[in-house]
Amino acid sequence: MTIELIQRPALSQRLKQETADQHERMHQLMAQGAPFSSRAAYGCFVTAQYLFQRDVEHLFHDSAVQAAVADLHVRGRQEASLADLADLGMTVPNEPLASKAVLMPAALGWLYVSEGSTLGAAFLFKDAQAKLGLSAEFGARNLAAYPEGRAVVWRRFVSSLDNEQIAPEEHDAIIAGANAAYDRFGALLTRYFQLV
Template identity: 55%
Template sequence: MTFTTDTEAQSHTTTASLAQRLKAETAGEHERMHRLMAKADVFASKERYSRFTLAQYYFQQDVEYLFQHPELAALIPDIEVRGRAQVALQDLHDLGIKPEGHELKSLDAVHPEGLGWIYVSEGSTLGAAFLFKEAQNSLGLSAGFGARNLAAYPEGRARVWKRFVQALDAADFNGSQQDAVIQGALNAFGHFGQMLEQLEQLR
């Protein structure tokens, strides 16, 4: 067993890029999301998928609320092409669901913490490639009906994600600022995970 000294840990924090730290320090939450998704079995029926889409819609509302912050908008030059609340709402209409609304959970995610929430949202677009195929194969949904929120950006998932990662690292945050972004990402994962655990209660 090896131990890391405080000095070594601080050195890692200052030498690793923000994107690298986010990937490493949220890995446990990524795995937890996989387990929660498997347990939720969201493609077992259109009803279960509808609840999942409702969670997607509410989470995207949380994320898009942050787009209005000028500091965050300045960091992400193409922020206007991001966010999937509107397409998720269209999917809900296709599925016969009318959201009753929810209390925004990102209200206190000030700059730069809000960037962590956006990181979780943007990262989910990569994993959504698998989910999109499941929606097609299991439920007969498509990018034009019911599964818009899982479809790729017009430019493709990888290209848009790469631009976002470049924007993360170009921010050139110091260690404490990076810590705040990571905490924001952990908070976002925690919120979405809670919704996955309570899908039946979402309205």
């Protein structure tokens, strides 16, 4: 009698597959909001980005998150978004954190959404430069690559996700965290783009 081992998909694969609809919804909201149609519209995007990044970076203070993702100090775009808001003459919003009750392992799902958006921001950064005349030094810091490059930092994050120290029974909670993060960012885009 032979025993077949069931190969579980890696956590990063599950996250990609099981949040694909949410990812597509963000693309649709961005298309509807047309952030590169004017600096004012782009400022609405940066406002949503700032609030979401603030939610994510709040999670960096959790020692369990620090243990799971060793290079948190190179991640996050809250300060970049804040500087961009100042460049654009936008008011800094003051509202409660949405991630106050988020703990490990769900926190990793929030980081997945943030880091994935950093990887995908290369195209947005090009539009900010070409259509609005912004740059990594003015107005589009939040879209710029990490100093080490997008792909390098992303691969390191994926390695953290697919680490054996994250038990398979935690995967569902991480995916739920990613969906909650997508819901938060979607709600922010909807509100600040005034899509309702």
